[in-house]
Amino acid sequence: MPESLPALILLGLALLFGAATIGATFVLGPKRPTPEKLAPYECGIEEIEAPRQRFPVKYLVTGMLFIIFDVEAASVLPLAILMRRLQGLGFIELLVFALILAVPFIYIWRKGAFSWE
Amino acid sequence: MLAQSPFTYTPTGGDWLRILPELIVLAAVFATLLADLALPEGRKGWLAAVGVVGAIVSGCSLVYVNSLSGASAFFGMITSDGVALFAAGVILLSLGLALLFSPSYLARQKIARVGEYYVLLQLSALGMMLMAAANNLMTVFVGLEMLSLALYILCALPQTRLRSQEAGMKYFILSSFASAFLLYGMSLIYGATGATGIPDIGRFLGAHQAALSQGFGPLLFVGMSLMLVGFCFKVSAVPFQAWTPDVYTGAPTTVTAFMSVGTKVAAFVALARVFVIALQTQNAHWEPVIWAVAVLTMIVGNLLSVTQRDVKRMLAYSSVANAGYLLVAIATASPRAVASLLFYLAAYAVMNIGAFGVTLLVERRDGRGTTLEDFNGLGRRNPALAAAMAVFLFSLAGVPPTAGFLAKYFVFYAAMVGNQVPLAIIGILASVLGMFYYLRVVWAMYFVEPTPGVRPVALPEREPALAAVGAAANGAREEAPESPEIEASSLAAQAIPVESVLTSVRIRTSASSAAALVIAVALTLLMILFASPLDAYAQAAASALFH
Secondary structure (H helix, E strand, O other), X not given: OOXXXXXXXXXXXXXXXXXXXXXXXXXXXXOOOOHHHHOOXXXXXXXXOOOOOOOOOHHHHHHHHHHHHHHHHHHHHHHHXXXXXXXHHHHHXXXXXXXXXXXXXXXXXXXXXXXXX | OOOOOOOOOXXXXXXXHHOXXXXXXXXXXXXXXXXXHHOOOOOOOXXXXXXXXXXXXXHHHHHHHHHOOOOEEOOOOEEOOXXXXXXXXXXXXXXXXXXXXXXXXXXXXXXXXXXXXXXXXXXXXXXXXXXXXXXXXXXXXXXXXXXXXXXXXXXXXXXXXXXXXXXXXXXXXXXXXXXXXXXHHHHHHHHHHOOOEHHHHHHHHHHOHHHHHHHHHHHHHHHHHHHHHHHHHHOOOHHHOOHHHHHHHHOOHHHHHHHHHHHHHHHHHHHHHHHHHHOHHHHHHHHHXXXXXXXXXXXXXXXXXXXXXXXXXXXXXXXXXXXXXXXHHHHHOOHHHHHHHHHHHHHHHHHHHHHHHHHHHHOOOOOOOOEHHHHOOHHXXXXXHHHHHHHHHHHXXXXXXXXXXXXXXXXXHHHHHOOOHHHHHHHHHHHHHHHHHHHHHHHHHHHOOOOOOOOOOOOOOHHHHHHHHHHHHOOOOOOOOOOXXXXXXXXXXXXXXXXXXXXXXXXXOOHHHXXXXXXXXXXXXXXXXXXXXXXXXXXHHXXXXXX
């Protein structure tokens, strides 16, 4: 038997449990629909406009730019642990890494990616 | 002291020196980013100069890296062997030529975000160099993703042009799908052999032939098939070629020129490393498959090219056909064949970028106007441009003494010597078929009367274009930087004698485009002069690969 068998069993059980719970709710739960209950949900108040519409995704850009700093932090921390082994070359690599991040950072800053308009 | 493993390996200065060409391109990318901030709108063309300088310096550094002893770097993740350096040279040459064509083309097509265009073009070149230098399945994949991600955006860069958006979307979805196949194949190969390093896989398979026939065989074969699917997609080999014409036609022509060559160089070098080297011992299993794919690709690619009326689309199908000739070299799988593969890629780079270069100069401002009719009478309208196109097309068709002839000769010779005689014969017959559609363009340029009035022209720029033609016709040498053909045809609609228009209206070629054309023509025609040292280098590099 493969070593992954316990994991597969666990996976199967988890799927089964999830499906069983949802299925049981569906079958056993009482259903007393009213027009209000069937209307699209909007925080309890009556809907003002159609729920499907375009909305600005400005924070998408901010979110993507966040990755730069996220990855920077994730990569610099292990480097700090290894710094004693890496010696001077490691420090230079860290500086180069910072430079590689700094140039695009300057670019997006000057291009106005951080201004909220 | 810990045992050496990829996780505890400390890179030394020598490792960094071996990726010097890549680092220089990266530096040029940063220089381009910063220069984009400094340059005012309208002078962004200088960004191309930054890129060209980067490509030249990086090309010079190849000579230095070539002189270093030993090739492996970063714990065998990357190699700077002859094959990698040769491929890097071809990629840098393609990058330089594509950059030279870019400024006037981008201005004419009114493509915004010029700075990002140059950055992405160089980044994709960097990914290609990395993929060609990869000596580990993981670095192959990283390089592939790097080049693909940049190309997806480049294809869709003209934001208002529907065909480009379609091209970018199609390429993105289909290519990511193929990447997934490739990655899955790699993971299965890792599962079967316990290694991702290309030499390590080869060593394991050589030592464990018996073990493979039990148990691990199927894993290996499924992995091999999935990887082949991924690679065949990337090089647009036949069962997976459907995306090629649409993407190549929709993308900006400079991008098409670069990606048609660069992606092939990177993917074929990686394909050669993975199949011819790492899976050398499994040759009996993959050779028939690649044989069949090569035959299909050559036949279908050439047949579909024949039916095309649009030159840009015809060149897209012709790149499918060329992938077939390159697959012949992979199927032959000898050092000589790998050397011929490298030589073919070098020749293909200059002639194909050249042909696309002429096409993009003929192209109108709306991104259309590359049909055969648009090439009618080019020989009289712009003799220099037509002559250059004729050289590239003769070379693509394989007429001696051009680079294309030598390339085909080497590939088919290697196939003949390497016991692939049927493949060589099919290839030669297929390239005879290829003559037809390449030479048809030459026929249109020199032997067909220009018929400007036939195709109705409805362009918003009609008025300024007319004014420019009027000025030119009056003998004033003031030419607007717009495409020429609009003028010819809209004038004809005004019933002005065609002859006078044809003599006065020339297709405008900017200095940098002209330089790129001259370089491409010179290399296509003169490659025969330095063919033997080039081939000798490729042979040495390829035989080193096999040891």
